[in-house]
Amino acid sequence: MLEKTLSIIKPDAVKAGYSGKIIAILEENGFEIKAMKKIKLTKKQAEGFYIVHKDRPFYDSLTTFMSSGSIIVMVLEKENAIADYRELMGATDPSNAKPGTIRALYAKNIEENAVHGSDSKESTDFEIPYFFSALEIL
Ligand code: GDP
Numbered sequence: 001m002l003e004k005t006l007s008i009i010k011p012d013a014v015k016a017g018y019s020g021k022i023i024a025i026l027e028e029n030g031f032e033i034k035a036m037k038k039i040k041l042t043k044k045q046a047e048g049f050y051i052v053h054k055d056r057p058f059y060d061s062l063t064t065f066m067s068s069g070s071i072i073v074m075v076l077e078k079e080n081a082i083a084d085y086r087e088l089m090g091a092t093d094p095s096n097a098k099p100g101t102i103r104a105l106y107a108k109n110i111e112e113n114a115v116h117g118s119d120s121k122e123s124t125d126f127e128i129p130y131f132f133s134a135l136e137i138l
Helices: 011-015 019-028 041-051 059-066 081-089 102-106 121-131
Strands: 001-009 032-039 073-080 116-117
Touching: 001 019, 001 081, 001 121, 011 019, 011 059, 011 073, 019 032, 019 073, 019 081, 019 102, 041 059, 041 121, 073 081, 081 102, 081 116, 102 116
Parallel strands: none
Antiparallel strands: 001 073, 001 116, 032 073
16 A cells, blocks of 8 residues: 655664665655654653653653754655665664664664654554644645
8 A cells, every 4th residue: 555654764774875876775665754753852742742651761861862863754655665764774783683684784773773654554644743733845
């Protein structure tokens, strides 16, 4: 099924200059970029995005990190995009990520792990409109 998913290049990877390389990997793997923008979240906006993690011990640290610098937010489209992009990202902790995945290549640690990707259809239904209006998506 043709699906859309939300991708974020996180502040660590943008700062390190990996954005172009990550976007190239996405395109090489058949993901079409349907919308894209570079923005900087406020702490409150990062907290809103990660609200599902509000009771986790790393919530404050994660949302401080996610509002610490520019990010690149994209809507990607492909057959089976949600699961395929999760596979291409690799495990949350880069020390467990399969060789060749984006996190194996570019993540610094379990928090500063280069990229975000929606984990389900329910997540995309929340995450895509969090950043993009229908008019901004091709
Ligand atoms: P994801 O779906 O692979 O991004 O992982 P999760 O949904 O479990 O966590 C969301 C984000 O929180 C991760 O991508 C990391 O940036 C961060 N995170 C997850 N687990 C930890 C942790 O144990 N410690 C810290 N500091 N951050 C974490």
